Amino acid sequence: MPFKPILSTLLLAASTLLVPPAHAAPTTTVTTATTGKEPITPVQPARVSNRAMVELGKQLFFDPRLSRSGAISCNSCHNLSMGGTDNLKTSIGHQWQQGPINSPTVLNARFNAAQFWDGRAADLKAQAAGPIANPKEMAFSHALAVDVLQSIPGYVAAFRQAFGNDRLGIDEVTQAIAAFEETLVTPNSRFDKWLKGDRKALTRNELDGYKLFKSAGCVACHNGPAVGGNSFQKMGLVAPYLTSNPALGRADVTGREEDRHHFKVPTLRNVELSYPYFHDGAAATLTEAVDTMARLQLGRQFSADENAKVVAFLKTLTGEQPRVSLPLLPPSTGKTPPPRPFDQP
Amino acid sequence: MPFKPILSTLLLAASTLLVPPAHAAPTTTVTTATTGKEPITPVQPARVSNRAMVELGKQLFFDPRLSRSGAISCNSCHNLSMGGTDNLKTSIGHQWQQGPINSPTVLNARFNAAQFWDGRAADLKAQAAGPIANPKEMAFSHALAVDVLQSIPGYVAAFRQAFGNDRLGIDEVTQAIAAFEETLVTPNSRFDKWLKGDRKALTRNELDGYKLFKSAGCVACHNGPAVGGNSFQKMGLVAPYLTSNPALGRADVTGREEDRHHFKVPTLRNVELSYPYFHDGAAATLTEAVDTMARLQLGRQFSADENAKVVAFLKTLTGEQPRVSLPLLPPSTGKTPPPRPFDQP
Known part of the structure; x- marks a missing residue:
């Protein structure tokens, strides 16, 4: 079980790096699969006051x-x-x-x-x-x-x-x-329906994927209402992440050497739609992203079957997309500075 | 009345150059202000069969x-x-x-x-x-x-x-x-309401502008349901239109010397929103566009008051914009060829 100590490290990292959310969503405590309380919480529809x-x-x-x-x-x-x-x-x-x-x-x-x-x-x-x-x-x-x-x-x-x-x-x-x-939230994903008690909302395969997502340790960082977004973690924890992208991540903000290649853990809500993956966009598919994450963050090689199960679970996180009516923009006037697309800087 | 012979020329040009519309809209006969029948016809809402x-x-x-x-x-x-x-x-x-x-x-x-x-x-x-x-x-x-x-x-x-x-x-x-x-039509502009009998839909000033639009000869080309779009005309009829834009217009299609700088007459529906104007986008405002059109196409110098009246009329051609709900696009797959924004051609 090579991931156990890593999971502990991640939990520690999460507790020390966790930044309180700036908005209404409460900080979600990372829980393990054994507590009975799920580490992912449903997304609530947006309420509009103005x-x-x-x-x-x-x-x-x-x-x-x-x-x-x-x-x-x-x-x-x-x-x-x-x-x-x-x-x-x-x-x-x-x-x-x-x-x-x-x-x-x-x-x-x-x-x-x-x-x-x-x-x-x-x-x-x-x-x-x-x-x-x-x-x-x-x-x-x-x-x-x-x-x-x-x-x-x-x-x-x-x-x-x-x-x-x-x-x-x-x-x-x-x-x-x-x-x-x-207002751009995506409630009522199939996973949220399952969380709220609809046991038929997930297939057996998807549920297996969720169990693996928890037991393998993915949930240490991907938790809360957004299934992520609430901590910074090192990209390439167990083994280095090789990329030509020069971004230093959190270190660019803190100036601290130990924050090099630490990035905000992305939300996994609607991850089926938000390809390609990672800060450099290098992973084209969920299959590839799950494989890389398992290897580099958890020190684990998922079998093809395990990978497919996790991917099947991830696709249940696609929620109701915001129904946006295209806005009509008020026209410019003779006093409006014209756009300058082709001017040399 | 220097525009009278020009108007005749335009009417002749319109009759010889007029291309039958490819769609449902009937070709509109150019009528003068004295016939009682208006040369502009209302836009009908779109009907969707599929x-x-x-x-x-x-x-x-x-x-x-x-x-x-x-x-x-x-x-x-x-x-x-x-x-x-x-x-x-x-x-x-x-x-x-x-x-x-x-x-x-x-x-x-x-x-x-x-x-x-x-x-x-x-x-x-x-x-x-x-x-x-x-x-x-x-x-x-x-x-x-x-x-x-x-x-x-x-x-x-x-x-x-x-x-x-x-x-x-x-x-x-x-x-x-x-x-x-x-389906992208814009019915129920204030001008259309006036056409359909609502005499209060236009102000005195706007109606004066419409009368001038007709009497000055604008309507020779800008007529029909789209207030244009149904003929090709020479840009710079009375005096040359000076532009750095190299487009030859209709001549690029027909190869005929006499079609040089002939362009499709644009619709004036929603012209308040479709700035900047002309095929080269050189006119930033309606005031400028109306002045140029009057001088170069009709040999007429509008006074500031006349220009303002025509502009006021043109703004009554803004119709109900299509209410478009933003579509949700089906996601790509692992088999989808990835986009190549930065490849060298």
């Missing part, structure tokens, strides 16, 4: 005018038609720059203890500010994005309705985007 | 996997959040190539006599095949796009449901996309 704010946030999420080119929106890389991802190894930024890291899903991101693979943003609001001003992504600036929005009467009115005042700055922009993203 | 086909077409319209990069969909350049356009002078293609011409709106495109600015596609189905294989746009091939779709069980099932057989080729792909695009 409908105008969420609608505004949805417009902003889909608005490519938040980018310098006028062509890249939040939805470009966190596509709500495709599990909240772009299904690319790494994303495409301004003037087709290659992104440094795989775009994580925005679905259930509210449950993450922190945002980005390295956790450098405390919450969704802080995260939303990043790509707008990142020269490799939307390549705009907060000031320019705000200038664009302030020139559009439809937005001025929508901000007033959402916030009850005349402020329209980057704080309001990112707050509204975060409010929309808070 | 719901499964339309839903499939919507998925395909939003699916970036029809591009080589996995990042460009039909909706990238014909964004249904933004009047069916990208609001860029010219679009951004594969690896950020600069498109040769302004992307026309897909809204009410079914009423066009032919598709593309030069009319090289007879109908929406033929149009849809173009960008997928255009190396400057989606940069894929029909065979590769079909390979991708055939590898995705969710698509295989959707094609079977839509077509009632097991064929899944580029003909079915483009037919489904066209079926979705046929």
